[in-house]
Amino acid sequence: MNVSELDLQTVLFKYSSKGIILDTNVFLLYLIGVYDQNFISNCGRLNKFDKADFSILCSFLKHFTKILTTPQILSELSNLSLAEIKQPKLAMYLKDFVKVLKDSREEYIHKDILVANPLVYKFGLTDLSIFESAHKNKCMVLTEDFDLYTYLINNKCIAINFNHLSFWDLN
């Protein structure tokens, strides 16, 4: 379902207690911003984002009681973090990373469920784990991945395209 067609406040109220799944890039923006907002522009992977995007993300996440995540997202986050940040910053960043993860909830989807879905060949394990978790928990997904977003909204999931939030001022 396309949230933009609905009353966003109503949707946020309905889904706030269920938590929200962040895709890897949006989650990485959050983690790096929590560590140091000025570091966002130093990350190649986050070159499309800036401090304003982090503020928008924080304001949005305030509506939710928790972040839901999957082992696949966590693996990607860990690998990307190690690739983007070098010591001694890395150690300090990982402290914040761990703190955020302690407050989040991990949703495990068995690999047999993931590989049984033919969509694995189009979307890969991580995006599929997001879809399956969103479906199972009836929770909202925040993503900046257009293909994942369109798939989710066309398949009975509630999703928000982060680009709709961060690039709202075109004129």
Added chain:
Amino acid sequence: MSVDAKMAAKNAFSYYSDLVEKDANVRVEEVDFSPGDHCWIITLGIRRTMSTGIGGALFGVEVDYKTFYIDVDTGNVQKMKIREIKK
């Protein structure tokens, strides 16, 4: 990079407004960077309210997706393509 993602999105929107449709209802759907093309890749969703049903009594929203390649140095649009949706 002299042109950031937000400026690239604005340039894509201006290009579309000037060339194709003024006052279009447009949203940014996707932002990517292609080092090979030296371009920002911006996908815009152009939304139109359509009359449907008998006598056009019902309204639905149709969205066309177009991708723009924006040069990171000049901010100029290099090309515009239709964006297919993965199904």
